Amino acid sequence: MGYGIKKYTLNESSVEKNPFQQFGKWYAEAITRCGEDGSAMSLATASSNKPSIRTVFLRGFDKKGFRFYTNYNSRKGKELAENKNACLLFFWKELQRQIKIEGRAEKLSAKESDKYFANRLRGSQIGAWSSPQSEIISNREMLDEWVKEFSKMFDGKKIPRPIHWGGYRLVPSSFEFWQGRESRLHDRIVFTKTKNSWKTERLSP
Numbered sequence: 001m002g003y004g005i006k007k008y009t010l011n012e013s014s015v016e017k018n019p020f021q022q023f024g025k026w027y028a029e030a031i032t033r034c035g036e037d038g039s040a041m042s043l044a045t046a047s048s049n050k051p052s053i054r055t056v057f058l059r060g061f062d063k064k065g066f067r068f069y070t071n072y073n074s075r076k077g078k079e080l081a082e083n084k085n086a087c088l089l090f091f092w093k094e095l096q097r098q099i100k101i102e103g104r105a106e107k108l109s110a111k112e113s114d115k116y117f118a119n120r121l122r123g124s125q126i127g128a129w130s131s132p133q134s135e136i137i138s139n140r141e142m143l144d145e146w147v148k149e150f151s152k153m154f155d156g157k158k159i160p161r162p163i164h165w166g167g168y169r170l171v172p173s174s175f176e177f178w179q180g181r182e183s184r185l186h187d188r189i190v191f192t193k194t195k196n197s198w199k200t201e202r203l204s205p
């Protein structure tokens with residue numbers, strides 16, 4: 001993978017003073033350039049002795065943190081119940097950028113999860129009821145049968161949010177903004193949370 005384009009740089013004089021503002025700036029550019037794929041992010045979690053990672057979608061952010069939704073009984077849900085420390089990674093090849101965000105995950109309120117679930121496509125709502133996420137199943141036909149059963153159960157009805165499904169917010173303790181540069185001499189700016197503000201430092205590539 002080459003990084004020969006000279007268009008983008010990242011330096012201390014131009015970076016936003018608040019990491020959420022810098023994220024918002026880069027995220028807006030990523031969505032413009034990549035469409036919905038710009039909201040894809042890797043989510044890393046860990047049990048007491050094993051890390052795991054998967055791709056999920058960012059479903060909103062504000063000064064409190066970054067929101068995503070899943071099955072609480074999935075592997076990531078179980079690991080977050082055991083160890084709330086987690087990490088997000090956004091990578092936008094087209095912009096030669098990535099952002100790593102470390103922090104602690106907390107469950108969203110039932111009200112927030114209900115609101116998001118109500119706006120999902122009906123097929124996705126049925127899917128949340130039908131799939132015992134991360135569990136071993138015998139075959140695809142079993143999953144298809146569960147979909148049929150729940151589709152029949154909720155036929156003509158509003159589909160409620162399952163209690164095993166909902167949202168999380170990752171509350172950041174650090175951000176690393178990475179800008180690809182020539183000869184792999186990339187720009188890396190780190191924001192670390194202090195008591196009342198954010199400390200900014202440059203890392204060697």
